[in-house]
Amino acid sequence: MGGALRHVFIASLRRRRLATVLSLLAIALGVALGLAVQLIHNAALAEFERGVRILAGEADLQVSGARGGFDDALFLQLAAHPGVAEASPVVEVHAALPGREGSLRVLGVDVFRLAGVQPALLPAADGEAGMLAALAPGRIFLSPAAAAWLALEAGDALAVQSGVHEHTLTVSGSVPAAGAGQVLAVMDIAAAQQLFERIGVLTRVDLRLAEGASPVQLRRELTALLPAGVFVEVPQLALSEAATMSRAYRVNLSMLALIALLTGGFLVFSTQLLAVARRRQEFAFLRALGLPRGMLYRGLLLEGAVLGLAGGVLGALLGHVLAVLALRLVGGDLGAGYFDGMRPALHFDALLTLSFVALGVGAGLAGSWLPARSAATLPAARALRAGDDALLHMRPRWQGVVVCALGALLSAALPPFAGMPLGGYLAVACILATAVLLLPQATRLVMRLPGSPRALLWRLARARSHAAPGQAVVAAVGVLASVALASAMAIMVSSFRTSVDDWLTRMLPADLYVQASPSAASGFLDQDALRRIAALPGVAQVQPIRAEQVRLRSGGAPLTLLAREVGGGWGLPLVAGSLSTGEAELPPAWVSEAVVDVHGLATGALIELPLGGQWHAFRVAGVWRDYARQHGAVVIELETYRAISGDRRANDAALVVHPGVDVAVVATALADAFGENMLRVATPGEIRALSLRIFDRSFVVTYLMEAVAVLIGLCGVATTFAALATARRREFGMLRHLGLTRAQIGRLLALEGALATALGVAGGLLAGGAVAWVLVEVVNRQSFHWSMDISVPFAMLAVFAAALIVLAALAARIAGAQAMRQSAVQAVREDW
């Protein structure tokens, strides 16, 4: 296309500024949200990778197991192996900090071995502390990020919790090479083992291979030495594990952003389709001047591409701003808790940014494609006649409807691809496409419904919608897409919340819950503490709960092992199997749905768990619903656990009080007995309230994206009616000649807007219901492995739908106001 000829198309975008700006903003928002999610996650993963590099240092292999660790006698065997040049033992503890939220990652290290394997972890003693301070008990060294977080410097005291006891450490220097984003602390390994009561236990050994040793062969030889549940792996495996863990959450957010972008594409579609209808004489004239069909088609695609490019570039800028803000306010995991203990920083990624700009261009092109095709096939001779009005006609495309509906059904039945519910996302796209393709026919049907309204404006509005259903379709399509998304998310979140609420009620049957620290941290309840709790006045029963992490295979995400009493009314929210242990030859285990999905286990199957350094077989007696642990949990009887492992500690305890005893009195007695900061005591109601508050917070990003999509849909109504009002100036001029007032024409536009939006809302709600089913039954199940019962928030959806129709009527009225400012005489004489 000639350079100058581009003006013909680009100048048209400038002329319809409102539609152009809104379409551009819609694309920009979609691009910005998607890019921000990716940038934030990449920043978090990059920081995590830096952490892995710092922790692993020069290590070629790492021996690690569950969080509980393994016997430190293994270290001697590993260090003595001829293929190992250097071995560095680590005991890692997440130290609970009395009086503070969160825990501190403390690495107990052998400073003499660090230099050869992990030099970045070498502590630098403060001048006054002396060089040998690192070996002294009671000393701790903070990374710069940890010192900043805790607001401590050398010489300050740091209180840490071990069991139900508080200990004070002295900050004796820093870990200067740890990097700005790593929140961690280093102390002598023996001091850490003693302080946190982990004597004889290691959690990791980092190995540097001897020159010429083959890593593959060495792994094979070392594996033979390892106890059950302990694996030898390359350090990079941790990175892929972290990426896998957070992938489902990231993909889900990205998909939401893409749906917002898709809604933007719909907006481009509706504005371009209207523009084509309005400019049909212009195109016919250009064709008369000799503009080939192909060039007209390409010119209109160019308009879409320019919109997409401008929206993409603006979105890229906005995306970076959003990412910076989100990293500061919410953190690298957007509040989902995958990357605790890191302070990631944003990095510009040219390729990623360009990809999202390209997505914007793609949305613009996709939105322009059908309108451009329609313009290129316009019969020029008819359109050239003066007074040939542009009525949008749309044929139902039944073949497309059948293909998309079948596509939705088939793709919803697909298994996950690489752990991601791609079939589910495809089904969502197919459902939206089916609803959009059905809209013209649905509009026609609705307009044919019997009943003849007597009010003039109603008759005019209905007659117009009946004569040109395409107009209603174009206005409704953006509304349909955004309402489908918003209602689907509302149904999904409501189902999720109701199910979580029900789950919490069933999971928390006791009167009071006691926790020494969050389950991953250094607090625990030993036998003595449990006895002291049982002896408190009013306490009828103490049910200890032990939570440990175990790994069933190398490279697999760790499972949570919960040892507790299962019988005696302490129910699990079972979805299959039973709580009855029977007289089975193997001890029973109850697995969560995630274990079923990831490990392919079902009721009656055999599961082997690493306990006390040995593999032990259990029979799966039931499957339970668990919303707390995405990577799976296994419940076994506490007595079985204690008999096999010898571990008699507990993380939590569920208390039953005597009838008539006030739980608040027992809670006060617990605080008095153990100290204010040593135990977390909560009633089931408090835990439930806190959990639901966290639940709601984790959906803030989702709500934001939903709001953006609805806003884009409303923009669609405004631009559509602004364009229609401009295109129908002659019609309105004629009506004014016939005696209609400006206010009446305004109401006519509002009515048409309300009618079109009502159609979009109705279609959107139906499509949203179907999308919600896919989200609940396919996407959530395959991403996070949890099932839920569908719960539709009817009242909320009704209010939402009514509000949207009213807002759309207002938007149509306001958008049409411009058209009515013109004099009626001028309008009927107007020639374009």
Next chain:
Amino acid sequence: MLQVRALRKAFHGSAGQALFGGVELDLAAGECVAIVGESGAGKSTLLNCLAGLEPVDGGSIRLAGQELSGLDDDAWCALRRRRYGFVFQAFHILPHLNVAHNVALPLWLLDADERAAHGAALHMLEQVGLGGRGEAWPAQLSGGELQRVAIARALVHGPALVLADEPTGNLDPARAGAVLDVLLGRVREAGAAMLLVTHSANAAARADRVLRLTGDGLVAAEAP
């Protein structure tokens, strides 16, 4: 310049009722022929057929010796770009381009240099009495001025044949006369041929010949 032989057009393709048939026409360079007829006789359709905008159901059209019937869409497009000029009753001035750009449009379609196209457009605007209005926007012009812009646009690329369909239909008699003077003067000066479809007796009277379109073809009509 233009020879039309046995041209036929039916309402709905070749099997439908004939709109017109047996149209014979010879148009010389520099000649202006007015076509009159009742409303619905097919005058505008005849112009569309001669420009390849509507298919014909039979007959031959030759322009400067080249047979045009049977050309495909791309070939018609190329021909219209180079050899045809159009003036319509509805001016069809693009509202988002300024006046000079509207006039330069046919040259843009021929991939002319942008600066040269702009110069030619300004020159043509002077020729039609709109010198100095190149940067104005269509909304700032009167109906008569807009039609002058359309005339400038029809002639800027030196077409061999100008097709004018009710070019003064939207103008009052005084303006219509002035616009017609400009149109005929410039077309004759450029040595182009022109077919003028009109209901206006005054307009037809200014043509070299007047033909009436009937169902059986074009017949000579007395200048009113």
